[in-house]
Amino acid sequence: MPQRLFTASQVLPGPCGQRIPDGAVLVDDATITEIGTREAVERLAADDVVRQDFPGSTILPGLINCHVHLVFDPGQDPVAGVHDVSEADLLERMARHARQLLDAGVTTVRDLGDRDGLAIRLRDRVNAGELPGPRIVAAGPPITVPQGHCWFLGGEADGERELRDRVRRTAALGADLIKVMVSGGSITPNSPAMWASQFTPAELRTIVEEASAAGLPVAAHAHGTEAIAAAVDAGVTTIEHCTWLRDGGGGYDTRDDVAERMAGRGIHACVAWPPDWPGFLDRFGRERAALIIDRFRWMNRVGIPLIPGTDAGLGHSPFTEFAGALGLYEHVGFPRERIIEMATVVSAGALGLDGKTGRLATCHSADLLVVPGDPLTDLGVLGRQESLVVRGQTWKPAAASS
Ligand SMILES: [Zn+2]
Incomplete structure (x- = not known):
């Protein structure tokens, strides 16, 4: 499978405080090999890379x-x-x-x-x-x-x-x-x-x-x-x-x-x-x-x-x-970026999957969720996926395939 490049208006790697405007993620088979600004990651991609651009959207960990x-x-x-x-x-x-x-x-x-x-x-x-x-x-x-x-x-x-x-x-x-x-x-x-x-x-x-x-x-x-x-x-x-x-x-x-x-x-x-x-x-x-x-x-x-x-x-x-359930934590008073961290980084740690999934980082499993807009201003967009990649495989949602 050729390398795949995913770009979006922003990439949220998972941990609180980390945000890459105009970011990109490079995936080789089932693994993330690079993450950073679009410009930097594009330079590292192979000539035959298959790219998917999501302007106006956010890429975050599944x-x-x-x-x-x-x-x-x-x-x-x-x-x-x-x-x-x-x-x-x-x-x-x-x-x-x-x-x-x-x-x-x-x-x-x-x-x-x-x-x-x-x-x-x-x-x-x-x-x-x-x-x-x-x-x-x-x-x-x-x-x-x-x-x-x-x-x-x-x-x-x-x-x-x-x-x-x-x-x-x-x-x-x-x-x-x-x-x-x-x-x-x-x-x-x-x-x-x-x-x-x-x-x-x-x-x-x-x-x-x-x-x-x-x-x-x-x-x-x-x-x-x-x-x-x-x-x-x-x-x-x-x-x-x-x-x-x-x-x-x-x-x-x-x-x-x-x-x-x-x-x-x-x-x-x-x-x-x-x-x-x-x-x-x-x-x-x-x-x-x-x-x-x-x-x-x-x-x-x-x-x-x-x-x-x-x-x-x-x-x-x-x-x-699932996204609707995260609204509870917003109601309780948690900042949105913290809720995203809980549903990704913190959960991966609790499940013993640190270093494998839960964040967008090199050598981690290519588990990517692409959503429209910015979940840091509206958590609800987490329920409106534009694309999902699970262990390197793009998932075709039932609604899109029917
Ligand atoms: Zn139960």
Whole structure:
């Protein structure tokens, strides 16, 4: 494949403060080989370079959605939707969701819970070039207690021996990380309450110990404050939802001691709110919504790194949209350039992909999103891709090809 040169009115390499007016990116196969001003990069390009110019547009790194479930169909009952469905049908559904993520400008996604390791299989097929899709970081079936949150995905384990065995089996499936349901959740009938811890602190330490023996990080689903505290002490890598829900569900805590430990250890929080976050806030009511927004600001003040994800697949969180979810952080008060950094550079770091993707830099994967105008003045343009390159391959969005 000849070299390809992409130029635009501005290039945002990813980190806050970096902006190249009249910039360009040079791509060789699947890798970025040069980035800089158009003039400088043009001089370095081969004579037969294939160029694509995007005047009036911005080139930035492909976006990273840190929390999805490819196996669930949005709007469907999650339990019924995966229970009696054949593996072939589920894989077909997941491949469709992977294409939709590309349509939304997402070039890397973390799947935090599938059935039978199907997201791992999809990942391998995407990696082999058999199917289009973003880079998939897959957790396999989440670990839970018998009849616990999301038990129907097949990750139940009871007691230390079974937990160790479950982690080993998930690693053997080829998982990139371990997902553990530290607290209950909202989608599983008759399972522990959202704020209740499903595991003892000792059991959590066992899971993290066994995962790190296999070289795997741990993502912890935790709504309750005690569940969050135990996950932090056990040494997990990320906390999902991180709701700080008080026992009984009647309010929210701000535990500075726990938050400071979390920040000190660089444990990321992914609150995983959907693109329709205003609808989410409405459902909570004004008073509770204000408390929730305050808690986001508090986590940020304490120094907890936040990463965006949408929990796509659940409720009404579609795979077709990601940019809308970033508006939540603007509502909370984050500057736009910081939000872009969170959805690219910071997320890549949290997923262990530093140096591979998440920024436009030499030797990084050619994961490029081209959007009209300037996302630094309007984040909404992130949802209107003009072009997407994933690992060097240009994606043809469904709307353009139909
Ligand atoms: Zn989830």
